[in-house]
Amino acid sequence: MSASAAAAETPAATPAREPILSVNNIEVVYDDVILVLRGVSLDVPEGDIVTLLGPNGAGKTTTLKAISGLLRTENGEVTRGEVRFMGENIANMAPEQIVRRGIFQVMEGRRIVEDMTVIENLRLGAYTRKDGAAAVKRDLEMVLDYFPRLRERTGLAGYLSGGEQQMLAIGRAMMARPKLILLDEPSMGLAPLLVKEVFHIVRKLNKELGMTTLLVEQNAKMALGAASYGYIMESGKVVMDGTQADLLDNEDVKEFYLGGGGEHRKSFKNLKSYKRRKRWI
Amino acid sequence: MDLFFQLLINGIIVGTLYGVVAMCFVLIYKSTQVVNFAQGEFLLIGAWICWYILVQFQIPFVFGFLITLVFMAGLGIFIQMVVLRPMIGEPIISVIMVTIGLSIFMRALVNWLFGQNAVGFPEVFSTSSINIGGLYVQPAYLMSFVISIVIMAGFFYFFKYSRYGLAMRATAFNQQVAQSLGISVKQVFAMAWAISAMVSALAGVVVGMVNGVSSALSFIGIKVFPAVILGGLDSIIGAVVGGLIVGVLENMAEYVDGQFLYWGNMLTIAPFWVLIIILVIKPYGLFGTKDIERV
Numbered sequence: 001m002s003a004s005a006a007a008a009e010t011p012a013a014t015p016a017r018e019p020i021l022s023v024n025n026i027e028v029v030y031d032d033v034i035l036v037l038r039g040v041s042l043d044v045p046e047g048d049i050v051t052l053l054g055p056n057g058a059g060k061t062t063t064l065k066a067i068s069g070l071l072r073t074e075n076g077e078v079t080r081g082e083v084r085f086m087g088e089n090i091a092n093m094a095p096e097q098i099v100r101r102g103i104f105q106v107m108e109g110r111r112i113v114e115d116m117t118v119i120e121n122l123r124l125g126a127y128t129r130k131d132g133a134a135a136v137k138r139d140l141e142m143v144l145d146y147f148p149r150l151r152e153r154t155g156l157a158g159y160l161s162g163g164e165q166q167m168l169a170i171g172r173a174m175m176a177r178p179k180l181i182l183l184d185e186p187s188m189g190l191a192p193l194l195v196k197e198v199f200h201i202v203r204k205l206n207k208e209l210g211m212t213t214l215l216v217e218q219n220a221k222m223a224l225g226a227a228s229y230g231y232i233m234e235s236g237k238v239v240m241d242g243t244q245a246d247l248l249d250n251e252d253v254k255e256f257y258l259g260g261g262g263e264h265r266k267s268f269k270n271l272k273s274y275k276r277r278k279r280w281i
Numbered sequence: 282m283d284l285f286f287q288l289l290i291n292g293i294i295v296g297t298l299y300g301v302v303a304m305c306f307v308l309i310y311k312s313t314q315v316v317n318f319a320q321g322e323f324l325l326i327g328a329w330i331c332w333y334i335l336v337q338f339q340i341p342f343v344f345g346f347l348i349t350l351v352f353m354a355g356l357g358i359f360i361q362m363v364v365l366r367p368m369i370g371e372p373i374i375s376v377i378m379v380t381i382g383l384s385i386f387m388r389a390l391v392n393w394l395f396g397q398n399a400v401g402f403p404e405v406f407s408t409s410s411i412n413i414g415g416l417y418v419q420p421a422y423l424m425s426f427v428i429s430i431v432i433m434a435g436f437f438y439f440f441k442y443s444r445y446g447l448a449m450r451a452t453a454f455n456q457q458v459a460q461s462l463g464i465s466v467k468q469v470f471a472m473a474w475a476i477s478a479m480v481s482a483l484a485g486v487v488v489g490m491v492n493g494v495s496s497a498l499s500f501i502g503i504k505v506f507p508a509v510i511l512g513g514l515d516s517i518i519g520a521v522v523g524g525l526i527v528g529v530l531e532n533m534a535e536y537v538d539g540q541f542l543y544w545g546n547m548l549t550i551a552p553f554w555v556l557i558i559i560l561v562i563k564p565y566g567l568f569g570t571k572d573i574e575r576v
Contacts, residue, residue: 073457099463107461113454116447124447128463176463 019043026081038236051215051223054233060216068105069095102179110165114158125175143171163194187219220257288532296528297429303508303520305477311453312473319384321502327482328489357478358471399495425487507556513569527552
């Protein structure tokens, strides 16, 4: 599926909408000395898919962990700025409190509990829910309907294929009924066909369940295909942002993230001067 | 031959009790990565507290026992929070030294409070043996067997179906993953120590009813190590099987020793011999986990 065809499917961003999550100029320090994020701001409107793109080490995962509170498990801290979720500043809160408020992070590399079965993993996702066993059971059925191939897997989750594990990780997040889901590189280590399937599911969940998603990706083409708005990060800063159409049309994004790009190939000499001009290559 | 079967039955009954204590040990090891050398002292303290409440206040056994359980849960949480929480992230050898110190401290404290001498437990079950198919079993032992089986079934249900059990397994698998699911790791740690202390105390009370309450109770903690290591250190089922093996082995060793060899005291060392043999063949123990690797 081409990026432009995917674009037609996603709802257009309406800028007037109140963001459910707004990150204001946060600074993150690891181990009290290592400055990783230097003023990151972004908004996620309710019901949208927003993507965060950028090269390795730009701070995308750190941004997600700052939002979900998992930063604390790695001795990191938000030292400046605030993370507002539904009006409340949740920066530096314990991760279990943030999950209870409705933010659920699907960590990079799936991170399912390998020595549990599929069903046990899914039930674990509902750990923080208080609305009773019947509702959880209903959602379990719903998740299994979304991922029919998980239904057939009765063994330990550790033996699932990479794609199935990713689906299980997303399904486990759905079980928590989060208001905002943070997806960290769902395409990592998956075959291209499975990447397509995973993104198809992300879009489907967004459309059918209104799942608000903040998506971190290396695969810019797929991510921009699904998202209505995108941010591009480099060395701990947001260097560019725009709607899906803006970013897909942007010559620089085309060249450095989507491949191919402009009609004529730039010479290497120009590229170097360009690098000096724009910091976010 | 009668003696053989009698000892076999004794072995199975004692073995299930070892299995229960071994499960408590594994519970703490699995969820908090602490090798708890003070496990036997939980039996000791539990039995003494229960004895003290029953003798001092003359209340029915059930109430005294419930109070003991509540006390032990509090003690477990207290030890976890005050003694072991500061040790998170410290080298394993430091943690082991702390639990060994804890065991010495608790044993000394109990000796100081209650004295060295063994005391009899207020009679709850008749101590005269009953005859089951030609074999003599004390009702208290029978009770201990039933209680052990119930506890094992309880553990199975807890870890398989309850959300707290699942949370504990997730924490044992990976603490960061558990936190990302909204599980409070501190809460899980406290819960592991509370359950472990309560169930150990229960085992202590059962043994105390049969053999009397004395500092000898804490030696069950030492007997449990071969059981746990046999089973594989991080497997609950392994702990049960290991406990059974150690219990039966002890009694079989006693039989062989008493009938044929006349070496004396073989029952105390036989489990350790078998432990060494099994570890040579299966270094992870019988049920120790090997990580799942997809190729």
